[in-house]
Amino acid sequence: MKYIPTALWAMLETLQMAFIGTVIGVVVGLPLSMLSARNLNSKYVYAPTRALLAIIRTFPSILWALLFVIMVGLGPYAGVLAIVMYTIGFVTKLQYESIETIDSDPMDAVSSIGVSKFQLIRYVVLPESASHLLGQILYMFDYNVRQTSILGIVGAGGIGFFIINYIKFFEYGKAAIFLVIVLITVLIIDWVSVKIRDKYIIKSQHGVEVKRKKSLFS
Amino acid sequence: MIRANKNWHIRIDINSMAKTPPFSLISTKKIIQMNDVWTSYDSQSYALEGVNLSIDRGTNYAIVGQSGSGKSTLLKLMNGMMTPSKGAIKIDYLTPNMNNKKFKKIMHTIGYIPQSLGLVKNVSVLDNILIGALPRLNKLQSILKQFPEHEIQEAKRILKLVGLSGKESRKAYMLSGGEKRRVAIARALMQKPTILLADEIVSELDHVTSREIMNLVLDAQKKMNLTAIMVHHDMKLALEFANRVAVIKEGQKILEIGVEGDTIVDFQTGDMSIEEIMEMYNTDSKE
Ligand SMILES: Nc1ncnc2c1ncn2[C@@H]1O[C@H](COP(=O)(O)OP(=O)(O)OP(=O)(O)O)[C@@H](O)[C@H]1O
Ligand SMILES: [Mg+2]
Numbered sequence: 001m002k003y004i005p006t007a008l009w010a011m012l013e014t015l016q017m018a019f020i021g022t023v024i025g026v027v028v029g030l031p032l033s034m035l036s037a038r039n040l041n042s043k044y045v046y047a048p049t050r051a052l053l054a055i056i057r058t059f060p061s062i063l064w065a066l067l068f069v070i071m072v073g074l075g076p077y078a079g080v081l082a083i084v085m086y087t088i089g090f091v092t093k094l095q096y097e098s099i100e101t102i103d104s105d106p107m108d109a110v111s112s113i114g115v116s117k118f119q120l121i122r123y124v125v126l127p128e129s130a131s132h133l134l135g136q137i138l139y140m141f142d143y144n145v146r147q148t149s150i151l152g153i154v155g156a157g158g159i160g161f162f163i164i165n166y167i168k169f170f171e172y173g174k175a176a177i178f179l180v181i182v183l184i185t186v187l188i189i190d191w192v193s194v195k196i197r198d199k200y201i202i203k204s205q206h207g208v209e210v211k212r213k214k215s216l217f218s
Numbered sequence: 219m220i221r222a223n224k225n226w227h228i229r230i231d232i233n234s235m236a237k238t239p240p241f242s243l244i245s246t247k248k249i250i251q252m253n254d255v256w257t258s259y260d261s262q263s264y265a266l267e268g269v270n271l272s273i274d275r276g277t278n279y280a281i282v283g284q285s286g287s288g289k290s291t292l293l294k295l296m297n298g299m300m301t302p303s304k305g306a307i308k309i310d311y312l313t314p315n316m317n318n319k320k321f322k323k324i325m326h327t328i329g330y331i332p333q334s335l336g337l338v339k340n341v342s343v344l345d346n347i348l349i350g351a352l353p354r355l356n357k358l359q360s361i362l363k364q365f366p367e368h369e370i371q372e373a374k375r376i377l378k379l380v381g382l383s384g385k386e387s388r389k390a391y392m393l394s395g396g397e398k399r400r401v402a403i404a405r406a407l408m409q410k411p412t413i414l415l416a417d418e419i420v421s422e423l424d425h426v427t428s429r430e431i432m433n434l435v436l437d438a439q440k441k442m443n444l445t446a447i448m449v450h451h452d453m454k455l456a457l458e459f460a461n462r463v464a465v466i467k468e469g470q471k472i473l474e475i476g477v478e479g480d481t482i483v484d485f486q487t488g489d490m491s492i493e494e495i496m497e498m499y500n501t502d503s504k505e
Contacts, residue, residue: 103339105332105335106336106337106338108299108332109330109331109332109335109336109402110336110349111299112325112328113326113330113349113350113352113353113409114323114324114325114326114353115352115353116360118357119352119355119360122363123341123349123360123363124349127341131340
């Protein structure tokens with residue numbers, strides 16, 4: 001049981017890596033999603049951006065991790081960078097696809113006012129797709145926590161580093177404790193994201209913010 | 219005024235003969251001109267077939283026609299959302315086209331209320347109205363969403379004017395059909411437009427509400443010296459509120475009527491005079 005603090009600490013590091021990786025990946029990815037959306041750009045803009053993202057997407061996160069371990073050395077930095085790259089490749093595809101499904105009426109109406117492209121994105125595209133984008137970011141974080149848990153296998157930090165070493169030295173009991181910690185964390189995150197979705201996403205789509213006064217006659 | 223011979227051009231005075239001169243003589247400033255405009259959405263058929271229009275500044279112009287006759291298409295051509303396949307259009311002496319830099323500079327002066335209204339659904343009424351002021355913001359203000367205080371005051375004034383007080387923080391998707399139209403009108407007025415293009419904003423509304431909304435637009439039009447081009451389904455409504463009415467049928471303008479009070483002061487088939495056409499081709503830019 002004396003391994004539990006170590007396991008928790010390693011899990012915390014994993015969570016931090018996943019969080020930072022997701023945030024940076026989304027921040028870098030969002031402008032790229034905007035450039036990839038066919039309803040916002042000409043072919044000459046979205047085609048090369050999409051090609052670049054497709055190339056990024058072909059690498060699984062473990063390969064990115066290996067690459068960054070070679071480039072920046074062992075440890076969590078390599079892991080974070082791997083998550084950033086993976087997130088950029090993946091979240092952008094989800095996002096430009098949902099941006100392309102937004103209603104063209106407000107976009108046309110607001111473009112005809114003569115606003116800039118930036119204003120169109122800031123005042124129409126983002127508000128119209130916000131709930132989708134938020135859902136995708138949550139999903140990405142959820143996914144990244146699981147991925148980060150195994151990046152330790154190639155020495156890119158996080159809890160996976162411990163697990164793989166215990167397995168190597170046949171200490172399956174310890175490995176099991178660490179795995180259980182990962183399992184519990186993933187379950188908690190799952191539960192929290194469901195709560196957040198319910199609160200912000202489901203509600204804003206079905207519009208039940210206003211409480212109706214009870215009618216005297218019903 | 220000299221007219222080309224091919225134009226059939228007569229005047230009918232119902233009540234008193236020549237009480238007022240035809241509208242084209244009151245102000246000669248053409249703000250919208252179309253000459254032989256053809257356009258299509260696909261290669262199958264034309265949505266508009268050789269339309270000629272000439273609209274004076276300050277006119278309250280109505281376009282009437284059956285469903286599918288090309289009314290919305292006509293408005294989309296006026297604000298550059300569509301371009302003609304053939305023929306010439308001038309708005310304030312510029313060719314409307316989203317990619318034309320000069321035209322882009324005057325787009326903020328054209329208020330457009332599409333048939334579908336085009337409100338941003340997940341955003342409040344006030345924020346929707348403020349969108350009309352976006353062309354007046356600088357880069358930093360638009361990044362931070364910092365509207366100057368006087369713009370917010372103006373938005374609230376217009377909000378009251380269109381009868382939406384107390385609903386400013388309501389999300390647009392939570393409004394009734396009539397309320398949505400008022401928001402779209404408010405957004406267009408917020409632009410401080412010189413031209414207002416309104417596509418069937420009172421169709422499908424009850425008699426009282428549609429009169430109320432029409433009077434509101436009429437009021438704003440007088441105060442702001444707007445040129446209003448409004449599409450209607452209902453000829454009676456058009457004759458009641460407009461001072462010129464064009465009738466579109468199957469992509470063609472079949473007639474145009476000048477109205478003043480109960481008097482039809484000008485009645486013509488859909489052609490422009492020679493001078494108007496010449497004027498249009500000679501003035502490519504005003505600057
Ligand atoms: N986006 C489009 N793609 C293809 N065809 C279109 C499109 N919009 C309109 N049309 C066609 O162009 C013609 C004119 O349409 P328009 O929308 O201008 O009619 P309208 O007079 O505004 O009708 P309504 O009163 O029903 O709004 C119609 O035949 C219509 O089918
Ligand atoms: Mg229409």
